[in-house]
Amino acid sequence: xxxxxxxxxxxxxxxxxxxxxxxxxVEELSQHLEERCEQALSLGASEEQxxxxxxxxxxxxDSLREQLKRTKLPVQRPSLAIGVQKDGNRxxxxxxxxxxxxxxxxxxxxxxxxxxxxxxxGIGATTAMLSVVQDVLIQxxxxxxxxxxYAIWASSESTDQNRIAASGLDFTRFCRLP
Amino acid sequence: xxxxxxxxxxxxxxxxILSLLEDRPRHGYEIGQLIELRxxxxxxxxxxxxxxxxxxxxxxxxxxxxxVEKEGQRRRRYYRLTRTGRKVLAAxxxxxxxxxxxxxxxxxxxxx
Numbered sequence: 001x002x003x004x005x006x007x008x009x010x011x012x013x014x015x016x017x018x019x020x021x022x023x024x025x026v027e028e029l030s031q032h033l034e035e036r037c038e039q040a041l042s043l044g045a046s047e048e049q050x051x052x053x054x055x056x057x058x059x060x061x062d063s064l065r066e067q068l069k070r071t072k073l074p075v076q077r078p079s080l081a082i083g084v085q086k087d088g089n090r091x092x093x094x095x096x097x098x099x100x101x102x103x104x105x106x107x108x109x110x111x112x113x114x115x116x117x118x119x120x121x122g123i124g125a126t127t128a129m130l131s132v133v134q135d136v137l138i139q140x141x142x143x144x145x146x147x148x149x150y151a152i153w154a155s156s157e158s159t160d161q162n163r164i165a166a167s168g169l170d171f172t173r174f175c176r177l178p
Numbered sequence: 179x180x181x182x183x184x185x186x187x188x189x190x191x192x193x194x195i196l197s198l199l200e201d202r203p204r205h206g207y208e209i210g211q212l213i214e215l216r217x218x219x220x221x222x223x224x225x226x227x228x229x230x231x232x233x234x235x236x237x238x239x240x241x242x243x244x245x246v247e248k249e250g251q252r253r254r255r256y257y258r259l260t261r262t263g264r265k266v267l268a269a270x271x272x273x274x275x276x277x278x279x280x281x282x283x284x285x286x287x288x289x290x
Contacts (some may be wrong), residue, residue, distance in 0.1 A: 025229070028255050032207045032225045033285035057225035074236040074243075 002051045004033040011064050021073050029064070033057060189232055191223065193239075193274055195266040196259060200243060203258035206232060232257060240266050 008026045017025070033054040041049035056066045096154050105112040152171060154164040166174070200210050206229055214222045223231075235241045240263035247253040259267065282288060 015180070017282060024255070027227055029229060031252065031254065032210070035207045036225075059226065060224060067226050067230035068233075071230040071231050071233050072237050157228070 001034055001037065002028040002047075002054075004054065007055060008033070008058065008064070011058050012068060015065065016127075017068075019075070025068075029058075040137055190273075190274070191227075192235065192268070193270045195223070195231065195235060196240065196263055196270065199257055199259040199263070200267060203244075204257040205254040205256050209257070234261070 005026050008029050012022065012025065036057055037050045037054040040053045041047070045053060102105070105115070141149070143149065152166045152174065153162070154166045155162045155169055156164060189238060194208060194213055198212055204212070206225075208226070209232075210223055210228050232241065232243065236243050239260055241257045243255050243257045244261050245253050246256050253275070
């Protein structure tokens with residue numbers, strides 16, 4: 001297939017198009033010319049004739065250059081690589097990235113299910129663990145002067161036991177000790 | 179029959195394109211082919227006329243172009259009619275009917 005892109009670039013050179021506009025016009029028109037060329041070949045034209053028939057589309061009877069000169073182009077959204085910022089704004093590509101991500105997930109539903117389950121279980125487990133840490137270690141106890149609370153244990157020399165749970169009676173007795 | 183009157187063709191070009199996009203989105207090459215096919219070769223738009231016209235209609239927000247990628251095919255730019263475009267199409271159809279009727283009354287041409 002002949003290279004129509006360079007011919008199209010030549011015919012629109014000097015029109016001061018933005019790179020994004022130029023790129024899209026070249027891509028769209030080169031596809032058109034390629035299909036025109038294929039059609040001519042299928043109808044029995046030689047390669048040279050088919051190429052000429054396709055190239056005539058750029059000049060006969062109107063020239064692309066003249067037509068584009070009179071045309072205000074719509075705002076073209078340039079093709080972007082993933083993660084590239086459009087206008088320097090940190091979040092400008094957010095919705096593009098989001099749309100791209102959703103499209104990729106829709107293309108591979110099996111992967112999407114595994115990814116979503118992994119994230120769900122991971123987030124759930126982390127949240128549960130942090131809730132326990134928050135209540136047990138970080139939040140103060142719901143009593144006044146909770147930093148002055150003490151635990152009292154008893155020990156027995158006769159049985160050689162330490163840390164025997166002390167009762168309220170034990171506590172009263174301990175208080176009376178000199 | 180090939181219409182030689184380029185002005186007449188230009189005047190109807192917008193209506194033709196909007197009509198072809200009424201049912202479903204189409205790409206530029208398909209639009210060009212349909213115009214030629216349905217007019218039995220009487221009307222033909224080359225790429226140099228067709229695409230700038232599509233861009234003009236898009237600039238007016240009557241149609242909207244969008245690149246579509248399909249598996250196993252090259253990506254193509256499909257144009258679809260916008261809500262504004264649909265209103266313009268209805269208005270242009272009415273104007274065209276009135277115009278044809280007026281010409282008919284003057285010239286005595288009758289359509290089957």
